[in-house]
Amino acid sequence: MSEALHEKLERALRDAFDASTEIYKQRGFQRRIGFGSRPALVSVDLANAWTRPGNPFYCGDTMDNELIPGMQKLLKAFRDNGHVVVHVTTAYQNTDRNDPNTDMGMWHHKIPVEAVNLKDEDLWAIDSRIAPIEGEYVMLKKRASSFSGTPLAGYLRSASVDTILVTGVTATACVRTTICDGLAEGFRTIAVKECIGDRVPGAVAWNLYDIDAKFADVETVETCVNYLERVSRKPSSMAAE
Amino acid sequence: MSEALHEKLERALRDAFDASTEIYKQRGFQRRIGFGSRPALVSVDLANAWTRPGNPFYCGDTMDNELIPGMQKLLKAFRDNGHVVVHVTTAYQNTDRNDPNTDMGMWHHKIPVEAVNLKDEDLWAIDSRIAPIEGEYVMLKKRASSFSGTPLAGYLRSASVDTILVTGVTATACVRTTICDGLAEGFRTIAVKECIGDRVPGAVAWNLYDIDAKFADVETVETCVNYLERVSRKPSSMAAE
Amino acid sequence: MSEALHEKLERALRDAFDASTEIYKQRGFQRRIGFGSRPALVSVDLANAWTRPGNPFYCGDTMDNELIPGMQKLLKAFRDNGHVVVHVTTAYQNTDRNDPNTDMGMWHHKIPVEAVNLKDEDLWAIDSRIAPIEGEYVMLKKRASSFSGTPLAGYLRSASVDTILVTGVTATACVRTTICDGLAEGFRTIAVKECIGDRVPGAVAWNLYDIDAKFADVETVETCVNYLERVSRKPSSMAAE
Amino acid sequence: MSEALHEKLERALRDAFDASTEIYKQRGFQRRIGFGSRPALVSVDLANAWTRPGNPFYCGDTMDNELIPGMQKLLKAFRDNGHVVVHVTTAYQNTDRNDPNTDMGMWHHKIPVEAVNLKDEDLWAIDSRIAPIEGEYVMLKKRASSFSGTPLAGYLRSASVDTILVTGVTATACVRTTICDGLAEGFRTIAVKECIGDRVPGAVAWNLYDIDAKFADVETVETCVNYLERVSRKPSSMAAE
Numbered sequence: 001m002s003e004a005l006h007e008k009l010e011r012a013l014r015d016a017f018d019a020s021t022e023i024y025k026q027r028g029f030q031r032r033i034g035f036g037s038r039p040a041l042v043s044v045d046l047a048n049a050w051t052r053p054g055n056p057f058y059c060g061d062t063m064d065n066e067l068i069p070g071m072q073k074l075l076k077a078f079r080d081n082g083h084v085v086v087h088v089t090t091a092y093q094n095t096d097r098n099d100p101n102t103d104m105g106m107w108h109h110k111i112p113v114e115a116v117n118l119k120d121e122d123l124w125a126i127d128s129r130i131a132p133i134e135g136e137y138v139m140l141k142k143r144a145s146s147f148s149g150t151p152l153a154g155y156l157r158s159a160s161v162d163t164i165l166v167t168g169v170t171a172t173a174c175v176r177t178t179i180c181d182g183l184a185e186g187f188r189t190i191a192v193k194e195c196i197g198d199r200v201p202g203a204v205a206w207n208l209y210d211i212d213a214k215f216a217d218v219e220t221v222e223t224c225v226n227y228l229e230r231v232s233r234k235p236s237s238m239a240a241e
Numbered sequence: 242m243s244e245a246l247h248e249k250l251e252r253a254l255r256d257a258f259d260a261s262t263e264i265y266k267q268r269g270f271q272r273r274i275g276f277g278s279r280p281a282l283v284s285v286d287l288a289n290a291w292t293r294p295g296n297p298f299y300c301g302d303t304m305d306n307e308l309i310p311g312m313q314k315l316l317k318a319f320r321d322n323g324h325v326v327v328h329v330t331t332a333y334q335n336t337d338r339n340d341p342n343t344d345m346g347m348w349h350h351k352i353p354v355e356a357v358n359l360k361d362e363d364l365w366a367i368d369s370r371i372a373p374i375e376g377e378y379v380m381l382k383k384r385a386s387s388f389s390g391t392p393l394a395g396y397l398r399s400a401s402v403d404t405i406l407v408t409g410v411t412a413t414a415c416v417r418t419t420i421c422d423g424l425a426e427g428f429r430t431i432a433v434k435e436c437i438g439d440r441v442p443g444a445v446a447w448n449l450y451d452i453d454a455k456f457a458d459v460e461t462v463e464t465c466v467n468y469l470e471r472v473s474r475k476p477s478s479m480a481a482e
Numbered sequence: 483m484s485e486a487l488h489e490k491l492e493r494a495l496r497d498a499f500d501a502s503t504e505i506y507k508q509r510g511f512q513r514r515i516g517f518g519s520r521p522a523l524v525s526v527d528l529a530n531a532w533t534r535p536g537n538p539f540y541c542g543d544t545m546d547n548e549l550i551p552g553m554q555k556l557l558k559a560f561r562d563n564g565h566v567v568v569h570v571t572t573a574y575q576n577t578d579r580n581d582p583n584t585d586m587g588m589w590h591h592k593i594p595v596e597a598v599n600l601k602d603e604d605l606w607a608i609d610s611r612i613a614p615i616e617g618e619y620v621m622l623k624k625r626a627s628s629f630s631g632t633p634l635a636g637y638l639r640s641a642s643v644d645t646i647l648v649t650g651v652t653a654t655a656c657v658r659t660t661i662c663d664g665l666a667e668g669f670r671t672i673a674v675k676e677c678i679g680d681r682v683p684g685a686v687a688w689n690l691y692d693i694d695a696k697f698a699d700v701e702t703v704e705t706c707v708n709y710l711e712r713v714s715r716k717p718s719s720m721a722a723e
Numbered sequence: 724m725s726e727a728l729h730e731k732l733e734r735a736l737r738d739a740f741d742a743s744t745e746i747y748k749q750r751g752f753q754r755r756i757g758f759g760s761r762p763a764l765v766s767v768d769l770a771n772a773w774t775r776p777g778n779p780f781y782c783g784d785t786m787d788n789e790l791i792p793g794m795q796k797l798l799k800a801f802r803d804n805g806h807v808v809v810h811v812t813t814a815y816q817n818t819d820r821n822d823p824n825t826d827m828g829m830w831h832h833k834i835p836v837e838a839v840n841l842k843d844e845d846l847w848a849i850d851s852r853i854a855p856i857e858g859e860y861v862m863l864k865k866r867a868s869s870f871s872g873t874p875l876a877g878y879l880r881s882a883s884v885d886t887i888l889v890t891g892v893t894a895t896a897c898v899r900t901t902i903c904d905g906l907a908e909g910f911r912t913i914a915v916k917e918c919i920g921d922r923v924p925g926a927v928a929w930n931l932y933d934i935d936a937k938f939a940d941v942e943t944v945e946t947c948v949n950y951l952e953r954v955s956r957k958p959s960s961m962a963a964e
Contacts, residue, residue, distance in 0.1 A: 001260035005253075012246075012253030013443075019242035020441035027297040027440075028353035056268040084824050094858060101807050103860050105874065105881040106424050111455050112269035135817060137826050142874045143425040144456075151828065151865045151872025157639055157668030158828040172451045177421045183347050184384040186639025199268075200261035202254075206447045210413045214352050215385075325583050335617060342566050344619050346633065346640040376576060378585050383633045390633025392587065392624045398880055398909025399587040427880030483742035487735075494728075494735035495925075501724035502923035509779040509922075510835035538750040588906050593937050594751035625907040626938075654933045662900045665829050666866040681750075682743035684736075688929045692895045696834050697867075 001201045013205050020213070030213050035227045036163035036188040040084035040156055041074060043195075044146055044168030044175050046130060047089040049116050049123040051169075056115045059169045059199040070194040070221040071130045071167060077225040081232040084159050085136045088146045088168070088178075091116045091124035103142055111173075145177035153185040163188040165224055166216070167195035171207040179216045189216035192224055242442045254446050261454070271454050276468045277404035277429040281325035281397055282315060284436075285387055285409030285416050287371060288330040290357050290364040292410075297353045300410045300440045311435040311462045312371045312408060318466040322473040325400050326377045329387045329409070329419075332357045332365035344383055352414075386418035394426040404429040406465055407457070408436035412448040420457045430457035433465055483683045491684050499691050512695050517709045518645035518670040522566035522638055523556060526628055526650030526657050528612060529571040531598050531605040533651075538597045541651045541681040552676040552703040553612045553649060559707040564715035566641050567618045570628045570650070570660075573598045573606035585624055593655075627659035635667040645670040647706055648698070649677035653689040661698045671698035674706055724924045732925050740932050753936050758950045759886035759911040763807035763879055764797065767869055767891030767898050769853060770812040772839050772846040774892075779838045782892045782922040793917040793944045794853045794890060800948040804955040807882050808859045811869045811891070811901075814839045814847040826865055834896075868900035876908040886911040888947055889939070890918035894930040902939045912939035915947055 001009075024030045050057045051068070078085050094102040095114040107113050116123050124140075132138050141150050156164065164187045166179050175196050182189040191211050198204045212218040242250075265271045291298045292309070319326050335343040336355040348354050357364050365381075373379050382391050397405065405428045407420050416437050423430040432452050439445045453459040483491075506512045532539045533550070560567050576584040577596040589595050598605050606622075614620050623632050638646065646669045648661050657678050664671040673693050680686045694700040724732075747753045773780045774791070801808050817825040818837040830836050839846050847863075855861050864873050879887065887910045889902050898919050905912040914934050921927045935941040 001257070005256050005260070008249075009253045009257050012250045015246050016242070016250050016441075016443040019246070020444070023441050028356075029351070031349075031351050033347065033350040093860060096858075099858060101858060101860065101882050103862075103874070103878060105427055105877055106274065106429065108272075109274040109429070110270070110272050110424070110457070115269075135819075135822060135824060137816060137824065139826075143877070144421055145425065148422070148425045149872075149874030149877060151666075151826070153635060153639075154666055154668040154828055154866070154872060155826060157635075157644075159668075159824050160644065162639070162642065173455050177418070180385055180418045180421075181389070183351070184386065184389045184633075184636055186346055186636040186641075188347065188350070200257075200264050202257040202447070203261070203451065206443070207451070210444065210448070214414050216351070334619060337617075340617060342617060342619065342641050344621075344633070344637060346636055376578075376581060376583060378575060378583065380585075384636070390631075390636060392585070392631025392907075394876060394880075395587055395625070395631060395907055395909040396585060398876075398885070400583050400909075401885065403880070403883065425874075425877055427877040427882075483739070487738050487742070490731075491735045491739050494732045497728050498724070498732050498923075498925040501728070502926070505923050510838075511833070513831075513833050515829065515832040587909055588756065588911065590754075591756040591911070592752070592754050592906070592939070597751075626903055627907065630904070630907045655937050659900075659903045662867055662903075663871070665833070666868065666871045668828055670829065670832070682739075682746050684739040684929070685743070685933065688925070689933070692926065692930070696896050698833070 006201060009202050010205070013202060017209050024213050033188050033217050035190065037231055038161050039163040039165060039228060039231065040086060040159065040161040041078050042086050042088065042146055042152070042164045042166050042178060042182070043071065044088045044166065044178050045090055046071065046087070046168050047124045047126050051127040055123070056112045059197045061199070062197055066194050067197050068127065068129050070192065073221055073225055074165070074167065074192065074195060075130055077228040079133065081228050082234040083228060084156070084161055086152070087126045087132050087136060087138045088141055089124045089126060089138065090141050091118045092142065093118050105142065107143065144173045145181045146174070147178065147181035147185060156187065161187065163190065165190045165192050167192045169197045171196050171198040171204045176207050176211060179211055183215050190224065191216045191218045193218050193220050195221065247442060250443050254443060258450050265454050274429050274458050276431065278472055279402050280404040280406060280469060280472065281327060281400065281402040282319050283327050283329065283387055283393070283405045283407050283419060283423070284312065285329045285407065285419050286331055287312065287328070287409050288365045288367050292368040296364070297356045300438045302440070303438055307435050308438050309368065309370050311433065314462055314466055315406070315408065315433065315436060316371060318469040320374065322469050323475040324469060325397070325402055327393065328367045328373050328377060328379045329382055330365045330367060330379065331382050332359045333383065334359050346383065348384065385414045386422045387415070388419065388422035388426060397428065402428065404431065406431045406433050408433045410438045412437050412439040412445045417448050417452060420452055424456050431465065432457045432459045434459050434461050436462065488683060492687070495684060495687050502695070506695050515670050515699050517672065519713055520643050521645040521647055521710060521713065522568060522641065522643040523560050524568050524570065524628055524634070524646045524648050524660060524664070525553065526570045526648065526660050527572055528553065528569070528650050529606045529608050533609040537605070538594045541679045543681065544679055548676050549679050550609065550611050552674065555703055555707055556647070556649065556674065556677060557612060559710040561615070563710050563713070565710060566638070566643055568634065569608045569614050569618060569620045570623055571606045571608060571620065572623050573600045574624065575600050587624065589625065626655045627663045628656070629660065629663035629667060638669065643669065645672065647672045647674050649674045651679045653678050653680040653686045658689050658693060661693055665697050672706065673698045673700045675700050675702050677703060729924060736925060736928050743936070747936050756911050756940050758913065760954055761884050762886040762888060762951060762954065763809060763882065763884040764801050765809050765811065765869055765875070765887045765889050765901060765905070766794065767811045767889065767901050768813055769794065769810070769891050770847045770849050774850040778846070779835045782920045784922070785920050789917050790920050791850065791852050793915070796944055796948055797888070797890065797915065797918060798853055800951040802856070804951050805957040806951060807879070807884055809875070810849045810855050810859060810861045811864055812847045812849060812861065813864050814841045815865065816841050828865065830866065867896045868904045869897070870901060870904035870908060879910065884910065886913065888913045888915050890915045892920045894919050894921040894927045899930050899934060902934055906938050913947065914939045914941045916941050916943050918944065
């Protein structure tokens with residue numbers, strides 16, 4: 001898409017969002033859900049198949065300059081303050097599109113999920129720039145939402161989590177469904193603006209707009225980092241004296 | 242939003258969709274899932290609170306001229322051919338926003354769900370123009386998705402359904418989440434174009450675009466009606482002879 | 483079943499439980515999960531169809547002398563201390579066993595769930611001796627478990643609950659499945675001994691034995707009441723001064 | 724437990740079951756759900772940690788003489804006739820009981836699930852006597868039920884399955900919860916008598932009794948094999964001519 005068309009799209013979306021916001025405000029939508037007291041990071045599909053060039057799932061746009069650096073800041077704040085981190089990825093045992101018994105279920109009838117076979121660990125491994133550390137849960141999913149067909153909701157409840165910060169790709173699919181389910185499962189849900197990507201023009205903008213209107217607060221990395229430090233679960237050195 | 246801005250938005254979205262489609266096609270997205278052999282209609286939130294003027298949830302735009310007439314054609318085809326019909330609606334027992342124990346869960350922190358109290362049956366009753374008939378399941382939900390916190394998936398499985406046609410409002414919230422979950426739960430999922438609405442500019446267009454790329458086939462009422470007649474579960478009069 | 487056979491059964495079960503406990507202890511089962519800090523009561527199917535004579539679901543045995551009085555003590559402790567109370571009941575819109583589209587799903591192929599039609603409100607209404615009060619959630623389910631096809635897990639999470647006390651009938655079906663799911667969904671789960679009933683000999687004993695070994699702590703009403711007073715969410719009158 | 728006590732237990736349980744069956748029959752319980760037209764095998768936790776001596780989960784009793792031979796006959800019938808087979812096993816990434824963020828959730832507070840770490844593949848690998856073959860789904864779960872926190876229900880629906888035959892260990896926990904959930908998710912559910920085990924006296928008997936009364940038909944391996952051959956999905960050699 002040409003630079004000129006991009007600009008037209010951005011302007012048109014901005015106008016649409018302004019008009020929508022007027023309607024939403026009149027009717028009481030776009031409320032703030034706010035941060036709770038026990039956060040977890042749910043980082044969706046930031047595995048090589050999505051973060052590194054040369055794969056059907058690659059989301060190039062802001063990956064190297066904005067998304068990964070934002071994730072690095074977030075991860076530091078989560079880890080320094082003793083909060084829960086979950087890394088989610090996606091892969092399949094049986095990627096034969098003609099086998100009716102494949103664990104891809106119905107999804108390969110819409111998108112090329114057959115590209116990620118469990119045997120190709122390099123494809124579904126979390127990007128090394130934001131690699132999991134000892135004790136962080138790396139959760140394999142089969143569907144778009146990190147909550148669909150996974151133990152995530154029960155896991156977060158048993159870890160006393162009440163708030164989830166969601167990052168990753170894509171805004172259109174796995175991130176948005178994770179956010180919608182997060183709210184439904186009873187968590188205060190936050191979408192971290194710079195850490196959500198996609199691979200087609202406009203998709204991040206309109207999906208974050210919809211999300212902020214109805215499902216989760218969209219907040220910057222900076223706001224999130226400030227919050228994470230405020231609710232530290234680590235005993236301070238003061239307290240240790 | 243002025244007519245001129247609307248036109249600019251439509252043109253800009255069309256350009257964005259064209260550019261995205263090029264990327265999606267190259268990478269193997271936007272496949273057709275197709276119709277299966279045992280369909281059900283899942284009609285979401287076409288209750289008075291959403292279909293009749295004067296309520297925070299009213300989705301006026303295409304309601305009277307396109308959505309309801311489309312639904313009437315669909316319902317006739319479902320009923321004439323003996324297929325399963327589910328009407329979904331949303332309401333709450335406790336609409337006190339200050340009570341932490343409300344069955345609204347977390348959602349009233351984002352949108353005005355307190356507007357639909359179970360005691361106001363007129364609000365959550367299905368619109369009389371498309372009223373349920375004897376034997377059709379009217380299912381109450383609390384969250385956006387018709388599958389979230391409901392027995393819908395198991396119900397459809399026990400009725401031998403393999404395909405769902407999804408209609409209703411809004412494209413942004415309850416329809417989109419229902420469609421994403423429908424696919425995840427193993428159903429061939431179809432979004433019925435003219436029978437899906439919303440209340441803000443552009444939202445139907447971009448949500449159907451995302452849906453068609455990754456979660457469900459978007460099909461017209463006419464295509465759906467033709468299909469429903471083709472897979473009739475009613476014994477034909479021929480067969481009865 | 484004669485008194486003599488009852489005694490023989492009890493003795494034989496006691497011996498079996500002793501032998502099993504030895505094995506379980508050696509292998510590290512039968513641990514204590516303990517009470518958390520934010521309890522909710524999940525009271526299952528204590529509606530007239532189960533609590534009052536003359537219905538296929540009636541569980542007579544200990545109902546009037548033990549279960550209902552125990553529930554009254556528990557409810558008082560929950561309410562006096564500001565804790566969450568959920569009353570669960572079961573009923574169906576379509577109780578035609580020959581209709582493949584009934585919301586009974588598959589269950590009427592095993593048990594007579596067709597006995598509880600939604601139109602007979604008196605049948606599925608909570609027993610008046612333990613009637614819900616304003617603000618308490620009365621939740622309708624279709625399956626055995628209170629978590630299956632309901633918004634219960636998300637509801638409890640949004641109310642900040644970390645512990646559930648489960649009561650009701652029957653030990654074999656709705657209570658046991660609710661308890662197993664409660665643990666899986668991340669809640670500290672407690673089975674309240676005197677407040678769980680059934681309708682056939684031995685069933686309460688062996689189901690509570692299995693539950694205590696693997697899924698939940700079985701505790702008396704007295705222990706539960708003491709706990710509920712200790713974790714009061716109500717500000718004390720002291721604090722108000 | 725001595726042979727004499729075992730006999731007393733069996734006799735007492737038989738009497739209790741007889742008395743219960745009388746009550747159940749009067750009230751319309753213990754119905755037959757029957758076999759459907761598209762079966763799948765759901766084989767639960769027949770991995771080395773449960774099937775081979777020297778582990779906290781070992782279920783010795785009937786394992787070598789009855790359960791494994793029964794499974795071999797069943798597997799042959801499933802495979803010869805082209806039916807779906809799912810092998811379920813259980814293991815954890817983080818088996819530190821003191822880490823509140825372990826993926827064991829709440830379960831290690833009741834039973835020693837810390838014994839099965841994902842790194843010890845030999846422990847959670849399916850027993851080699853009934854090893855999975857190419858294309859059969861090996862599904863990892865974290866909770867008791869094979870449906871809890873897994874994509875199983877959606878997987879089975881997308882494979883057009885309407886009937887599940889459940890086998891494995893233990894009757895008390897993972898098998899029983901899988902069966903209860905299977906029914907709730909809309910599948911005709913069959914418990915295969917000789918292929919279900921446990922590790923404590925009486926537990927198989929009373930759990931299968933409860934299951935047959937309310938959740939699934941208990942059937943022998945022979946009956947199941949006959950059924951599997953009758954509903955073959957493989958084109959017969961006749962048809963191939």
